[in-house]
Amino acid sequence: MTLAFLRRPLKSLLLHASLAALLMLGAVPGQAEEVISPGATIRLLQGEADAQGMARFGLEIDLQPGWKTYWRTPGEGGFPAEIDTAASTNVTRATLLWPAPERQHFLGFETIGYGADVVLPIDVQLADPGAPARLDLQGAVYVCSDVCTRVEIAFAAEVTPGVTGPGDARIETFRARVPVAPAEAGLALGDAGILQTPEGPALRVVATGATAFGTPDLFVETDPPIAFGAPRLRFTDDRRRVEMIAPLTAPLPPGVALEGLLAGLTLVDGARAVMAEARLAALPAGDTGGFVAEAAGVGLLAMLATALLGGLILNLMPCVLPVLSLKLVSLARQGGAAPRAIRLGFLASAAGIVASFLVLASAMVGLKAAGAAVGWGIQFQQPVFLVLLVTLLTLFAVNLLGGFEIPLPRALADRLNGGRQGQGGSLAGHFATGAFATLLATPCSAPFLGTAVGFALAQGPAEIYLVFTALGLGLGLPYLLVAAFPGVAARLPRPGRWMLVLRRLLAVPLLLTAAWLLAVLAAQAGALTALLVALLMLALGLMLASRQSAVGRQRLASFSAVALAAAALLAPLAATAPPATPDAAPRAVAGLDWTHFDTTEITRRVAGGEVVFVEVTADWCITCKVNERVVLADATVRERLAAAGVAPMLADWTRPDPAITAYLQSFGRYGIPFTAVYGPAAPDGIVLPELLSRARVLEALDAAAGAGPQAAALISRQSRGSQP
The missing domain is CATH 2.60.40 (Immunoglobulin-like)
Incomplete structure (x- = not known):
């Protein structure tokens, strides 16, 4: 060739x-x-x-x-x-x-x-x-x-x-990374042929494996001027069989045929890489081996149901603490309102959630088309986004504390509320509440959510939009239920003094969230930058609060002036400070002695008979923090992870890291937390659920070492690609 x-x-x-x-x-x-x-x-x-x-x-x-x-x-x-x-x-x-x-x-x-x-x-x-x-x-x-x-x-x-x-x-x-024959890697490449698609002829290759695929890629080598681009991927439910359809990158020149072409095929899936040659033949018209229909029909519908369930469960995750404040305030404002106003308000909040998920989907599609890394919650790796979110949280908190109100023009408010200004706030406000709730929920992962997001980001734009819409509907389902049964909110007392007390109490979680994000910002951009932003937010909050009350107005104004002056002095220092560098050693988590993340080190240690416990985490991931403090800090778990022959390995994704991104994608995952356990009996890794439990961690450690009564069953279940 x-x-x-x-x-x-x-x-x-x-x-x-x-x-x-x-x-x-x-x-x-x-x-x-x-x-x-x-x-x-x-x-x-x-x-x-x-x-x-x-x-x-x-x-x-x-x-x-x-x-x-x-x-x-x-x-x-x-x-x-x-x-x-x-x-x-x-x-x-x-x-x-x-x-x-x-x-x-x-x-x-x-x-x-x-x-x-x-x-x-x-x-x-x-x-x-x-x-x-x-x-x-x-x-x-x-x-x-x-x-x-x-x-x-x-x-x-x-x-x-x-x-x-x-x-x-x-x-x-x-x-070790040079592609080998498929049989050496436990894979098989077959059914290579030319498939007629609505976009024109494309190369179709089906790969099967003993273990589940992550996010495989297919590189095709042929005689020029024929060239094939990146493939579309469709998996069976257990992800042990994948269909790859690679389109032509340019129209065929006149007189050039694809049938009979000898093509070199290189499949790369994480640490696995194989190569083979295939003589291409034309597939019969309409023949897709039943694979496309299966994936696009039942497979996609099942994944949309998974996404809906994952979005719904996201309401119960730890990250909803600040979101809960917005939901309760939204519900309280509806007290005593007419059922129609309640229904419209909650429909607007649900629309804000779904619209935000569509914006996220558009961002994912754009980043993927540009060849950039994509994943759930990666916006929290950007200091500019953190500063914006801290600002919004400060404004929301000061608003709940009564520091300021931003009324809409009377004509617009009447139109948005159907002529009922003041009953439950404007529909635009409800919409914004839903959108902001989505932003605050994105640092959390949930059971089923990671599976749905991983499926979507491995597919094309249509699947990404469909899955993210289902996620938004799942997260917004409580709002939709209240909209369907507005009597729930109508039974609440009308807004009054009790609501002012409630608003002040609910401002506390928002302020705590802002403080937590400042700590994340300090880890990414340095403590000086985080202090500067904190002073600016303090000044902003005090200035807004001083507008509403004559009592202590002069004192608040003085405090805000001092904060602004301090921020002005620190600004040049923060601007010229060197960027934050990764720590010499992994950060302390659960009091364990962690090693640096390195996929080559995983292979070396497993070959030496050790068990490797890989934890992918980040400062901005609340679910990760729950796992660390509830499960990894457990005395029994810590004792096992600190034992001889066990190597805990920390992959810190607080900042962008291409190696960690590629590692996650090799498992078909695009979000965290992510935990995998390797060992002599599980060299390909045992993937644990997003929410860890002591029993599952200990079970996986035993299984990877080849010990324990359930070891064989757990490894067998993992090899079938089933949900852990």
């Missing part, structure tokens, strides 16, 4: 022309130990050699942040690394191996390669294993960010007979 990647469609050729115009040739090194360029540092690593004359080397590409390099088939732009060993002595061939790649996006083009440091293994076969050999390697590596650089390389290394290593461990780490 010829993979002449230089022959591309017009769009790709134009990109290559622009890349060529930007190329800056690096200096040719004189067999240096390393080659340093603006985007990467490149080294030749030497591994072990065996008695049969196979020596292992590795080309390490240490990328700078924001730079990337390319796979052997780079997609719509870029060039792969090139090596030439013709000048070597006692070397018959050198084979460059390619670890599993990832998709990247740049200026609307989709490329395939590596966005983090990578080692390309090189297998060197010696002509005479008993004689000295010299590897003389020359070539080029292409790295890109906003500009692209061709980095010329030249390395030399001696191979001494009888010296076998141990060699550089990094070579073996990336060698």
